[in-house]
Amino acid sequence: xxxxxxxxxxxxxxxxxxxxxxxxxxxxxxxxxxxxxxxxxxxxxxxxxxxxxxxxxxxxxxxxxxxxxxxxxxxxxxxxxxxxxxxxxxxxxxxxxxxxxxxxxxxxxxxxxxxxxxxxxxxxxxxxxxxxxxxxxxxxxxxxxxxxxxxxxxxxxxxxxxxxxxxxxxxxxxxxxxxxxxxxxxxxxxxxxxxxxxxxxxxxxxxxxxxxxxxxxxxxxxxxxxxxxxxxxxxxxxxxxxxxxxxxxxxxxxxxxxxxxxxxxxxxxxxxxxxxxxxxxxxxxxxxxxxxxxxxxxxxxxxxxxxxxxxxxxxxxxxxxxxxxxxxxxxxxxxxxxxxxxxxxxxxxxxxxxxxxxxxxxxxxxxxxxxxxxxxxxxxxxxxxxxx
Amino acid sequence: xxxxxxxxxxxxxxxxxxxxxxxxxxxxxxxxxxxxxxxxxxxxxxxxxxxxxxxxxxxxxxxxxxxxxxxxxxxxxxxxxxxxxxxxxxx
Numbered sequence: 001x002x003x004x005x006x007x008x009x010x011x012x013x014x015x016x017x018x019x020x021x022x023x024x025x026x027x028x029x030x031x032x033x034x035x036x037x038x039x040x041x042x043x044x045x046x047x048x049x050x051x052x053x054x055x056x057x058x059x060x061x062x063x064x065x066x067x068x069x070x071x072x073x074x075x076x077x078x079x080x081x082x083x084x085x086x087x088x089x090x091x092x093x094x095x096x097x098x099x100x101x102x103x104x105x106x107x108x109x110x111x112x113x114x115x116x117x118x119x120x121x122x123x124x125x126x127x128x129x130x131x132x133x134x135x136x137x138x139x140x141x142x143x144x145x146x147x148x149x150x151x152x153x154x155x156x157x158x159x160x161x162x163x164x165x166x167x168x169x170x171x172x173x174x175x176x177x178x179x180x181x182x183x184x185x186x187x188x189x190x191x192x193x194x195x196x197x198x199x200x201x202x203x204x205x206x207x208x209x210x211x212x213x214x215x216x217x218x219x220x221x222x223x224x225x226x227x228x229x230x231x232x233x234x235x236x237x238x239x240x241x242x243x244x245x246x247x248x249x250x251x252x253x254x255x256x257x258x259x260x261x262x263x264x265x266x267x268x269x270x271x272x273x274x275x276x277x278x279x280x281x282x283x284x285x286x287x288x289x290x291x292x293x294x295x296x297x298x299x300x301x302x303x304x305x306x307x308x309x310x311x312x313x314x315x316x317x318x319x320x321x322x323x324x325x326x327x328x329x330x331x332x333x334x335x336x337x338x339x340x341x342x343x344x345x346x347x348x349x350x351x352x353x354x355x356x357x358x359x360x361x362x363x364x365x366x367x368x369x370x371x372x373x374x375x376x377x378x379x380x381x382x383x384x385x386x387x388x
Numbered sequence: 389x390x391x392x393x394x395x396x397x398x399x400x401x402x403x404x405x406x407x408x409x410x411x412x413x414x415x416x417x418x419x420x421x422x423x424x425x426x427x428x429x430x431x432x433x434x435x436x437x438x439x440x441x442x443x444x445x446x447x448x449x450x451x452x453x454x455x456x457x458x459x460x461x462x463x464x465x466x467x468x469x470x471x472x473x474x475x476x477x478x479x
Binding site: 009010014015016017019044045046063065066067068069070072073101103217218219248249250252253272273 | 403406410411413414415416418419432433451468469471472473474475476477478479
């Protein structure tokens with residue numbers, strides 16, 4: 001059994017993107033495998049500053065000082081995270097600290113140098129990928145912190161081979177320092193007995209109308225605007241289709257403006273952030289799930305769709321390439337191409353039997369390759385490599 | 389490169405509402421016990437009170453901010469949706 005620390009800026013209920021869910025899935029399973037897991041994260045309204053969740057000891061840290069500048073704020077919350085870690089290390093002799101992304105890097109690096117203990121870093125995505133280039137001083141700084149964290153880490157974990165190539169090329173990392181461990185999902189969560197008719201009725205989807213679903217943060221890297229631009233093309237073939245876009249994000253206003261400009265605003269619904277249960281209900285009730293990303297280190301939403309049995313149409317980018325087998329477990333389309341997205345959706349909506357066959361293959365693949373049990377075992381192997 | 393990236397890249401090009409939202413998060417106005425007055429927000433953000441009031445009203449309308457009155461003073465803080473909107477910019 002190892003004593004594992006984890007540092008992450010998001011952990012449920014503070015859910016922003018995939019990091020919170022990845023940390024939750026991994027930490028839960030490490031506990032199942034008898035490791036002692038202490039997770040350090042930031043506070044969130046309504047959540048206690050300490051609790052045990054499924055055996056994970058969760059420390060939520062309040063940032064006592066603020067600053068309007070984002071990077072300054074990140075430095076400040078890292079200081080408070082470090083302080084909390086230091087308090088706990090008085091009573092817990094950690095074997096390893098697992099740091100998630102650059103946002104918690106400073107705290108992790110301090111831990112390494114003060115305590116002479118190893119750190120493992122998971123790079124969930126990169127600034128150059130998220131922003132599709134480095135266009136501002138903040139972006140350059142974040143990119144620098146990411147490089148520094150990969151340099152300081154004893155080992156680096158990424159979720160796909162495409163991410164390994166990206167970070168080895170971009171940060172000049174030796175390939176043998178990086179392990180690829182995919183994300184996973186708890187498939188049992190997705191076997192629901194959702195009343196499809198009731199869910200569709202709740203969202204105003206009438207009998208015989210197609211439901212096209214898109215789930216993701218509303219940020220440029222998710223490519224949702226290209227999906228919205230595909231809607232007039234889809235409507236030519238399926239005028240009765242309705243579209244639900246689930247997620248929150250800083251570019252929501254722009255995407256909503258795009259929806260209004262499409263001429264089909266009355267058929268497009270933005271739900272904002274939705275609970276896991278609501279997302280699962282919607283996926284179970286949809287006719288197709290679209291993942292139009294232009295940058296995707298992994299693409300956990302595609303796995304979630306596969307688990308609920310909805311056919312997935314996804315951009316052929318990043319980690320999605322490693323999850324989906326075109327025309328067998330999903331349908332690939334070109335990123336940034338409304339025409340291609342419309343083609344992929346048409347392909348699914350036009351052939352019910354083929355779509356059903358795809359979802360059956362996808363479920364099989366999912367059970368074979370993506371379980372948290374396997375992820376935790378592989379991650380523990382990485383920890384063992386660095387524990388002296 | 390899509391036009392949207394200008395928003396991701398240059399703070400000065402961001403719509404003022406989004407900038408305000410981000411600043412409220414970064415200065416810690418994330419729940420009622422940490423709510424700030426217009427005067428305090430103005431000092432942090434260097435925005436004038438009348439402009440701030442317009443933006444805050446819009447943020448409240450969109451569900452990203454919340455306000456309450458305490459001892460005859462209006463105080464403002466982000467909602468959970470507001471926090472998520474800000475954090476999405478960096479994750």
